[in-house]
Amino acid sequence: MELKTINLELPAHAKYLVITRQVGTMAANMMGFQKEYIEDLETAIGEATINVVLHAYKEDSLPYKFLKVQYLLYPDKLFVLIKDHGCGFDHHFVQQYVERKKADIPEQVGLGIFLIKSFMDEVEYDSNLNRGTQVRMTKYIRRKANGD
Numbered sequence: 001m002e003l004k005t006i007n008l009e010l011p012a013h014a015k016y017l018v019i020t021r022q023v024g025t026m027a028a029n030m031m032g033f034q035k036e037y038i039e040d041l042e043t044a045i046g047e048a049t050i051n052v053v054l055h056a057y058k059e060d061s062l063p064y065k066f067l068k069v070q071y072l073l074y075p076d077k078l079f080v081l082i083k084d085h086g087c088g089f090d091h092h093f094v095q096q097y098v099e100r101k102k103a104d105i106p107e108q109v110g111l112g113i114f115l116i117k118s119f120m121d122e123v124e125y126d127s128n129l130n131r132g133t134q135v136r137m138t139k140y141i142r143r144k145a146n147g148d
Helices: 014-031 035-056 092-099 111-119
Strands: 004-011 066-073 077-084 122-128 132-140
Touching: 004 014, 014 035, 014 066, 014 077, 035 066, 035 077, 035 111, 035 132, 111 132
Parallel strands: none
Antiparallel strands: 004 066, 066 077, 077 132, 122 132
16 A cells, blocks of 8 residues: 555634544545544544644734644554644643643643543654644554454
């Protein structure tokens, strides 16, 4: 199977986010992912893209607010890259959100990051203040032993 790539560039607005999930679902179906893993992908893609809408473009001075999503379909995994050019964030807090280490973190803060890390096999963040964020997520197919 040759590598297939799907690229999207969409306005960073909630009404477009269903497209990012649908494309991820279609790609995973084409690759033969099990239903439970497709649901995990949908949730992770949804959380990552809603984070762009809610947090990346806090500054109204940015004229063009968008997100880019790239899906790379490998024989054994789906790689998803979500990129924005927004305000970025201090990535040192990501691990605290994931592990829920700090008692003063409100329950809803960082929940999306926690869910993404829970549902995906590999997740990496690259964020620079005032220069945007990239989220790289990988989900492996994991076929059942009997071939179903």
